[in-house]
Every structure is written in structure tokens, then in C-alpha cells.
Amino acid sequence: MKTLAAELARRRAQHLYRERLVLDSPPGAEVRVGAEKLLSFCSNDYLGLANDPRVIAAMRVGAERYGVGAGASHLVSGHSRAHHALEEELADFVGAERALLFSTGYMANLGVVSALTGRHDVIFEDRLNHASLIDAARLTRAKVSRYPHADTNQLAKLLVLARKPGMITTDAVFSMDGDLAPLAELRALAAQHGTRLLADDAHGFGVLGKNGRGSFEHLHLPLTPPVILMATLGKALGVFGAFVAGEAALIETLIQRARTYIYTTALPPAVAVAARASLLIVRTEGWRRERLQTLVEKFRTGAQSLGFALTASTTPIQPLMLGESERALEISRRLRERGILIPAIRPPTVPEGSARLRITFSAAHEAAHVDRLLDALSTVRI
Numbered sequence: 402m403k404t405l406a407a408e409l410a411r412r413r414a415q416h417l418y419r420e421r422l423v424l425d426s427p428p429g430a431e432v433r434v435g436a437e438k439l440l441s442f443c444s445n446d447y448l449g450l451a452n453d454p455r456v457i458a459a460m461r462v463g464a465e466r467y468g469v470g471a472g473a474s475h476l477v478s479g480h481s482r483a484h485h486a487l488e489e490e491l492a493d494f495v496g497a498e499r500a501l502l503f504s505t506g507y508m509a510n511l512g513v514v515s516a517l518t519g520r521h522d523v524i525f526e527d528r529l530n531h532a533s534l535i536d537a538a539r540l541t542r543a544k545v546s547r548y549p550h551a552d553t554n555q556l557a558k559l560l561v562l563a564r565k566p567g568m569i570t571t572d573a574v575f576s577m578d579g580d581l582a583p584l585a586e587l588r589a590l591a592a593q594h595g596t597r598l599l600a601d602d603a604h605g606f607g608v609l610g611k612n613g614r615g616s617f618e619h620l621h622l623p624l625t626p627p628v629i630l631m632a633t634l635g636k637a638l639g640v641f642g643a644f645v646a647g648e649a650a651l652i653e654t655l656i657q658r659a660r661t662y663i664y665t666t667a668l669p670p671a672v673a674v675a676a677r678a679s680l681l682i683v684r685t686e687g688w689r690r691e692r693l694q695t696l697v698e699k700f701r702t703g704a705q706s707l708g709f710a711l712t713a714s715t716t717p718i719q720p721l722m723l724g725e726s727e728r729a730l731e732i733s734r735r736l737r738e739r740g741i742l743i744p745a746i747r748p749p750t751v752p753e754g755s756a757r758l759r760i761t762f763s764a765a766h767e768a769a770h771v772d773r774l775l776d777a778l779s780t781v782r783i
């Protein structure tokens with residue numbers, strides 16, 4: 402048996418060792434790590450709401466009204482008026498019949514996939530799906546069929562061959578690449594083969610679409626069966642938690658069968674109160690999305706004129722592909738010396754040989770911050 406220490410040493414030698422930063426400030430354009438002040442381009446707080454005074458005030462009011470913990474699972478006595486109201490508002494916002502809150506997006510994906518598929522089904526997954534979708538399929542013991550990234554022709558062939566297509570699962574916006582899934586084609590294939598499409602819009606919800614309803618609004622697609630939407634409250638909304646939206650019978654089925662919904666303590670109701678305040682801001686402050694888009698365009702123009710090869714992503718996720726982990730780590734380190742925080746993303750989060758800097762933007766950034774980033778990038782010699 403290999404010792405844990407030997408295994409850890411091997412990871413370090415391969416440049417795959419992971420270490421945590423300890424933040425001494427709230428998330429934001431600038432963060433503090435001990436005595437270091439860093440300009441951050443790595444959070445998912447796309448709209449800059451994680452530290453918004455109105456959302457903080459809502460959380461405080463929620464804690465005073467409901468206490469700090471839910472005290473029980475949703476099905477026992479943990480489902481508060483705050484949770485219920487948030488579910489209704491989320492369903493209304495995305496245009497689905499109903500929505501169901503989960504404690505995290507990871508748990509929501511596990512819950513949906515395991516409630517709706519069994520060992521005789523085939524689950525079709527995009528190769529670049531988020532770890533939570535991959536783990537969800539593993540949990541069901543279903544047969545898993547992975548198709549090349551966004552390749553709907555290949556998926557169509559696999560669907561024809563499958564005896565019992567159970568579900569297609571995909572990131573709607575790919576978390577490490579920022580590109581959109583071909584949702585119209587996926588939706589059509591799912592309908593044609595009598596299977597569900599679970600779309601994980603963790604990175605589109607609040608960010609994409611004229612009203613921030615996400616990837617489906619952006620692509621002018623209805624949120625009706627066979628689509629099941631999952632989105633999180635911890636990214637653009639800046640809070641915590643997740644929800645699944647779809648038709649009423651789907652939501653009732655999840656309440657009966659999703660084990661990651663049933664066997665866990667409900668989110669603190671104060672978190673639901675904060676998420677409601679945040680959702681209201683998403684609905685009313687469209688300028689945040691416009692500003693975000695302006696910053697992304699400014700970055701892309703600047704980076705291209707400096708000669709960097711960007712991907713086709715037009716979302717706030719702008720990866721700079723660097724290849725080997727060692728190189729990504731080195732460039733991340735040099736940027737940090739220049740006051741810029743962008744941790745290197747390495748395997749197994751991304752495929753072998755595709756280590757990268759995953760640069761993300763937020764409405765909390767200003768144009769001058771993007772200039773500082775471009776300036777730093779031009780001096781680290783990528």
C-alpha cells in the first residue's frame with residue numbers, strides 16, 4: 402500500500418498539488434490574502450452581488466426572523482415561508498411551472514439524475530460536463546455514454562444505438578471553457594428520442610439573456626419538457642444554494658424521490674431571504690449584465706491585440722489555454738507577484754494537457770481593472 406505522503410509527493414512533483422488561499426476580505430474586484438491586496442479575476446460572483454449591502458441586509462433580517470438554521474429537512478419541518486416564496490419567484494422568473502430548492506448545485510444534479518434514471522438507462526454526457534453531472538451519473542449505476550464536446554452528430558448516432566435512453570446531461574455554459582452548449586439541437590434530440598435533457602445553467606443564470614434568465618432566454622428557447630433546468634444561487638446571485646425548475650409533476654417527483662433533497666437539512670431560511678433580495682436586483686438592474694459584457698469585450702479586444710489566443714467564449718469565462726500544469730502554475734505565480742489573482746486550473750478539473758488560467762469577470766470590476774490585467778499579462782510573457 403502506498404502511503405498518503407508518497408501519493409501527495411507524487412502530486413506535487415506532477416504540479417497537480419492543490420492549495421487553498423485564505424481570504425481576509427469579502428469577494429469582490431479586490432481581495433485581501435493576509436497582507437496582500439490582489440485584483441481578483443477568478444470568482445463566479447458575476448454580478449458583484451456577494452457583498453451587496455442590500456443582500457447583506459436581507460440576510461440579517463432573515464436571520465432575525467427565522468433564526469440561523471432551518472432545524473430540519475424540507476420534508477420534516479425545515480421548509481419555511483422564505484424557501485417557499487423563493488421557489489415561486491424562481492419559477493416565475495425562469496418561466497417554468499415550478500422550482501425546487503436544493504442545498505447546493507452539486508446535490509441538485511445528483512438528486513435529479515438519481516431520481517429519474519436507473520441502472521437500465523443510458524445517460525448521455527458531454528465530455529466536458531461539470532464533475533457534479535459526472536458523479537450524478539455514476540451514482541445511478543446507469544450506463545454512461547460520453548459524447549465529444551458539443552458534438553450533436555455523434556450524440557445522435559449514440560442515441561439511435563441505445564436501447565433505453567434515460568437522460569442527456571450538459572452544462573449550458575461550460576464551466577471551464579465558457580462556451581454555450583448547442584441547447585436547441587440537444588433539446589430537439591431529447592424530444593425525438595423520448596429522453597430528458599438536464600441543462601446545468603450554473604454560469605448562465607443571472608448572466609445571459611436580456612433579463613438574466615439564462616442560456617435558454619439567450620437562445621430564445623422555451624423552458625418546457627423535455628428540458629429540466631438546474632441553476633445555482635452561489636454564482637451570479639452571489640449567495641448559496643441551487644434550484645431545479647420544470648413542470649409540476651417533475652418537481653413533485655423530485656420531492657418524493659431525490660435523496661439529496663430528502664435526506665439533508667434545508668438551507669438556512671436567511672439564505673433564501675438573501676437570494677430573494679438578490680433575485681430582485683437581477684431583475685431590476687440590467688446595467689450589471691451590460692457592464693459585464695462591456696468588460697468582456699474590452700478584455701477580448703485588448704488580449705487579441707496583445708497576441709493572445711483566446712477561445713470563442715463570449716461569456717464572462719475567458720480561459721487562456723496554457724497546456725502543461727507547470728506552465729499554468731508559473732504564469733499564475735508571476736501574475737500574483739504583479740497583484741493579480743488567477744489560480745491555475747489543472748487536471749483533473751480540465752482534460753490532460755489543457756491547463757489554463759480561467760479568467761472571469763464581474764460587474765464589480767471597472768474598466769481600469771481590465772487595463773491592469775492586460776498590462777500584467779503583457780509583462781508575464783506567456
Ligand SMILES: *Cc1c(COP(=O)(O)O)cnc(C)c1O
Pocket residue numbers: 504505506507508531533572576601603604633634635642643
Ligand atoms: C458550481 C457548479 C455546480 C455546483 O454548484 P454548487 O452550488 O456550487 O454546488 C454545478 N454545475 C456547474 C456547471 C457548476 O459550475
